[in-house]
Amino acid sequence: MTPFKVQILGCGSALPTTMHNPSSQLVDVNGKLFMIDCGEGTQLQMRKLGVRMGRLHSIFISHLHGDHVFGLPGLISSLGLLGRTAELTIYAHQEIEQFLTPFLNFFCKNLSYNVRLVLLKRKGYNLIYENKSITISSFPLKHRIATSGFLFKETEKLRHIKREMIDYYDIPIREINNIKNGADFITAKGEVVPNDRLTSPPSPQRSYAYCSDTAYDESIVPHIKGVDLLYHEATFSESEIERTAKTGHSTARQAAEIAKLAEVKKLVIGHFSSRYKNLNPLLEEAKAVFDNTELAEEGKIFEL
Amino acid sequence: MTPFKVQILGCGSALPTTMHNPSSQLVDVNGKLFMIDCGEGTQLQMRKLGVRMGRLHSIFISHLHGDHVFGLPGLISSLGLLGRTAELTIYAHQEIEQFLTPFLNFFCKNLSYNVRLVLLKRKGYNLIYENKSITISSFPLKHRIATSGFLFKETEKLRHIKREMIDYYDIPIREINNIKNGADFITAKGEVVPNDRLTSPPSPQRSYAYCSDTAYDESIVPHIKGVDLLYHEATFSESEIERTAKTGHSTARQAAEIAKLAEVKKLVIGHFSSRYKNLNPLLEEAKAVFDNTELAEEGKIFEL
Incomplete structure (x- = not known):
């Protein structure tokens, strides 16, 4: 299977x-690295974790708060010192111009x-990038400033052709791709073999959604419905519900409620407030609502 | 003795x-922290090393290259989140306005x-800060853009009054400070006791000089003459002498030559190029010229 992690x-x-660096993560799709957010120290983390800088394809910035962009x-600069020549595209809200252009x-x-x-557009669900393996879309989150979540979704895959059918009907190589795309096969004698006899359904399109920073917002549910992995911020626990609302963040329970409503396969919570030395209460709070929850942690890799 | 480290x-x-973070260091004079340079990740280093953010007094930026200011x-921002109210002064060359004002x-x-x-002024030796313990001055270094070195020097100290003389002449407390400042003492009977009978000379004024980034430049020697500790960049070894000249840096040997000419007590070399996994050759190169040399290292404290 294509690497997707x-x-x-x-x-x-x-x-x-x-314990924690500010927000940043890498989505590795087939060896290309898509970075989401870039807090201070991100390049140091890449070094520490042995990530090759040259694999970085593009950067997606959720919003223009310092802990998501100061890196x-x-x-x-370092990519320049390392001699990068490939254009680097940064997807971000309009405010980035005020920060990045003078720099x-x-x-x-x-x-x-x-x-x-x-x-990025402030409204609606928008396709912002696609290649043959992946599409990346943005959708609005509910935070103190313009903020977007991102959905990474594998492109539609080909049907799996059954090897024994290739042999049985002596299917020429030039027909294989058409059949994987859904075509029937016509034998030399003119017999039409329907596609569903020759193939099995394609592998499911895996998907990953990033929702940080955001208040509890059910309007994101349709965009992230059924994803294999959801990263949702859980800055606070329920005991800080007032501060959570005031700052436009979510509690661990709220992150889990979103995961449950969206029927995702797995939830990872992160963007932890510095007040929590021990994150287990946040994990327990989320698990009570949505059991398949894990804590984010620097260096951790989630394979899809 | 007043802490000075x-x-x-x-x-x-x-x-x-x-192995190495970009440039930053803290000069602790009597509990006040003066920061020199602030590369990316500096606040993370302070956290990691357990330095209390609230003790930070002011920041001195040698020059506007990214590895000295991106932190x-x-x-x-973090000082703001921590509720700092005291004004923060940043001493830097004029180009900082283009970087910091939009931010x-x-x-x-x-x-x-x-x-x-x-x-900072581009030319001359200039006093830029003083309090009762310390003066801080800037002087030009020779780099690709406007760059300053900094000299931290203790203010003139009081003479040490001899306890046995206080008892012998029954010196009242109100006279002590005058005598420490050099005054003679006149007894109740009118006898003049000369100051040098009552006191011993003051402790020497300790001093620290920071020279980074800079090419080899003998014109800095008068400014740093006899300092207790000199931090001088040694980006390269002599085997990279051409690159050293081209980039406006120094070799380890050149740093040691400056230390020797300036008759400093101790030399610390730093600002190491990422090409050196093992720094011992740089240390040996410097020690061959100036024996009392040490390698800088993240977290290391040099007491004066």
């Missing part, structure tokens, strides 16, 4: 701690590659 | 590695404290 580089919130200047103008006059900004 | 937070150069946005305007509209920029 998520590695956590940082799952802390605004104040970094000795960009260092990362962009690029001042520090990156002789950068070895081009940085291209693609601005 | 230097703690290394980062001593790598432009490309961070698993500022995160640090400034402050965008991210720090409601910061709990004021950030004050004090611009």
Whole structure:
């Protein structure tokens, strides 16, 4: 199966701690790395975890709060020092121009590659990137400033052709792809063999959704329905429900409620407030609502 | 003795590695922390090393290359989240305005404290800060852009009054400070006791100099003459002498030559290129010229 995995580089919130770096993660689809958010120290985390910088394809910034973007200047500079030539696309809300343009103008006059900004829409579900393996879409989250969640979904896959049918009907190689795409096969004698006799259904399209930072918001449920893996922020526990509402964040229980409503296969919670030295109460709080929950942790890899 | 020590937070150069963070260090004078340079991850290093953020007094930026300033946005933000109210002064060259002003305007509209920029002069030896324990001065280094070194020097100290003389002449408490300042003592009978009978000379004024980044430049020698501790960059070894010259850096031998010419007591070398996995050759190269040399290292504390 095509590799499709998520590695956590940082799952802390605004104040970094000795336990947690600020937000960043890598989605590895078939060897290409898509970065989501880039808090301070992200390039150091990549080094520490042995991630090859050259595999970085593009960057998706959920929103323009410092703990999600302060690693960009260092990362962009280092990629230049390492001799990158491939254009780097950064998908982000419009406010990024105020942050990044002065930096690029001042520090990156002789950068070895081009940085291209693609601005996210504040409203609606929008396809923002696609290649032959994956589509990436954005949808609005409910936070204090313009914020987007991201859905990574494998593209529609081909049906599996049955080897014994190839032999039985002596199917020529040139027909294989058509059949995988759903075509029937016509034998030399003119016999039509229906596709469902020749093939089994395609593997399911795996999908991953990132929802951070966000308040509890049921309107995201249709966008993330049935995903294999949902990363949902759980900055606080229910005991901080007032602060949660005031700051536009979610509790662990609320993250689990969303996971349950969306019928996802697995939930990972992160973006933990620096006040929690022990995260088990957050995990227990989520598991009470949605059992297949795991805590994010720096370095941890979730395979889909 | 008043505490006067230097703690290394980062001593790598432009490309961070698993061994070294980018440039930053803390000069602790009597409990006040003066930060020199602030590369990415500096606040994370402070956390990791258990440094109390609230003790940070002010920040001195040698020059506006990314590996010396990319930690500022995160640090400034975190100090705000921690509720700092005391003004934070940042001493830096004029280019900092292009970097910091857009950031402050965008991210720090409601910061709990004021950030004050004090611009460094490109030329001459200039006193930039003083309190009752310390003076801090800047002087030009020779790099690709405007760069300053910093000299931290204890203020002139009081003479030590001899306890047995206090008893012998029955010196009243109100006279003690005058005598420590050099005054003679006149007894009740009118006898003049000369100061040098009552006191011993003051402790020497300890001093620390920071020179990074810089090419080999003998014109800095008068500014750092006889310091107790010199931090001088040694980005490369002599085998990279051409690259050293081209990039405006120094070799380990050159750092040691400066230490020797300036007759400093101890040399610490840092700002190591990411190419050196083993720093012993750099240390040996420096020691061949100036024996009392030590390697900088993240977390290491040098007491003066």
